[in-house]
Amino acid sequence: MGFIGLGTMGQPMALNLVRAGTDLVVWNRTASRAEPLREAGARVASTVAEVFARSEIIILMLANAAAADAVLEDADLTGRIVVHMGTIAPEDSQRLDSAVRAGGGSYVEAPVSGSRVPAEQGALVAMLAGDPKTTDTVRPLLAPMCRETIVCGPVPDALTMKLATNIFMLSSVMGLVEAFHFAARNHLDLGTLRTIVDNSQMASDISRVKSAKLATRDFTIQGGAADVLKNLSLVAGAARAAGVSTPLIETMHRLMEETVVLGHGTADFTAALKALEARDS
Numbered sequence: 001m002g003f004i005g006l007g008t009m010g011q012p013m014a015l016n017l018v019r020a021g022t023d024l025v026v027w028n029r030t031a032s033r034a035e036p037l038r039e040a041g042a043r044v045a046s047t048v049a050e051v052f053a054r055s056e057i058i059i060l061m062l063a064n065a066a067a068a069d070a071v072l073e074d075a076d077l078t079g080r081i082v083v084h085m086g087t088i089a090p091e092d093s094q095r096l097d098s099a100v101r102a103g104g105g106s107y108v109e110a111p112v113s114g115s116r117v118p119a120e121q122g123a124l125v126a127m128l129a130g131d132p133k134t135t136d137t138v139r140p141l142l143a144p145m146c147r148e149t150i151v152c153g154p155v156p157d158a159l160t161m162k163l164a165t166n167i168f169m170l171s172s173v174m175g176l177v178e179a180f181h182f183a184a185r186n187h188l189d190l191g192t193l194r195t196i197v198d199n200s201q202m203a204s205d206i207s208r209v210k211s212a213k214l215a216t217r218d219f220t221i222q223g224g225a226a227d228v229l230k231n232l233s234l235v236a237g238a239a240r241a242a243g244v245s246t247p248l249i250e251t252m253h254r255l256m257e258e259t260v261v262l263g264h265g266t267a268d269f270t271a272a273l274k275a276l277e278a279r280d281s
């Protein structure tokens, strides 16, 4: 297998594949990010073309559709299966699907729910779309990275499904951000709020991680604000295209834009707390 894109998500995902015994060839635009993979036993290719020459199935975990376009430009796709795991617009994924098939390959969408910590724990939830025979081939290979792999239908249904899950995940975390802001401005003890929220029926894996960050004002990146803004834009675009009303997404989009404009694009998206504070100051 090949793996291209060793960023915040790609690096722990690829490490889990290698540790599970997958024979992996990796490449990353910034070469230094491949070193932990080399140490773990992966082969590090010096070009994209080399990854495609040495692998039958190639995972892409890249920032956006433009990055995928750039990578696929240098690839011989004949007989290859491209597994696209990043989050991009459904129409961009359809375009990639056509391009890969035109190049003689097959294409599977496999966007994931879960951020850096679930990626490290091999506890992502992958949504798959594509030709059923190809998704059947790919599904078991994703197991070392995923708690669940769920087939959603033809391309781009997995990406549209991913956007639906984003609405739920982002609204719940942003609700937590607003709760901490409200509590702080009312001079409540944030450690106590965290204990209550963590023990409540609303608690989840992500709420516990984010409540710890909010209680201690630790905005080190897990899910970056700029990436969340991209995701909010993707949902808003898909909602507009389908004539679907998404008022929560619109509100969160405005707040995340403010967060990025304030200079917190590379912080965790719970830094939206600072945008709320700026509104109140």
Ligand SMILES: NC(=O)c1ccc[n+]([C@@H]2O[C@H](COP(=O)([O-])OP(=O)(O)OC[C@H]3O[C@@H](n4cnc5c(N)ncnc54)[C@H](OP(=O)(O)O)[C@@H]3O)[C@@H](O)[C@H]2O)c1
Pocket: 004, 005, 006, 007, 008, 009, 010, 028, 029, 030, 033, 061, 062, 063, 064, 066, 067, 068, 070, 071, 085, 086, 087, 088, 112, 113, 114, 115, 116, 222, 223, 224, 227
């Ligand atoms: N972070 C999360 O919580 C999370 C959760 C679920 C899904 N996702 C999605 O997963 C994807 C990856 O996210 P991430 O957090 O890992 O992003 P990231 O840390 O920014 O990593 C992006 C990767 O894309 C590469 N890249 C960017 N532009 C490129 C180009 N033009 N040519 C070749 N490579 C290029 C980067 O290479 P360099 O190292 O050279 O910059 C890096 O390997 C995104 O689509 C994101 O929306 C993220």
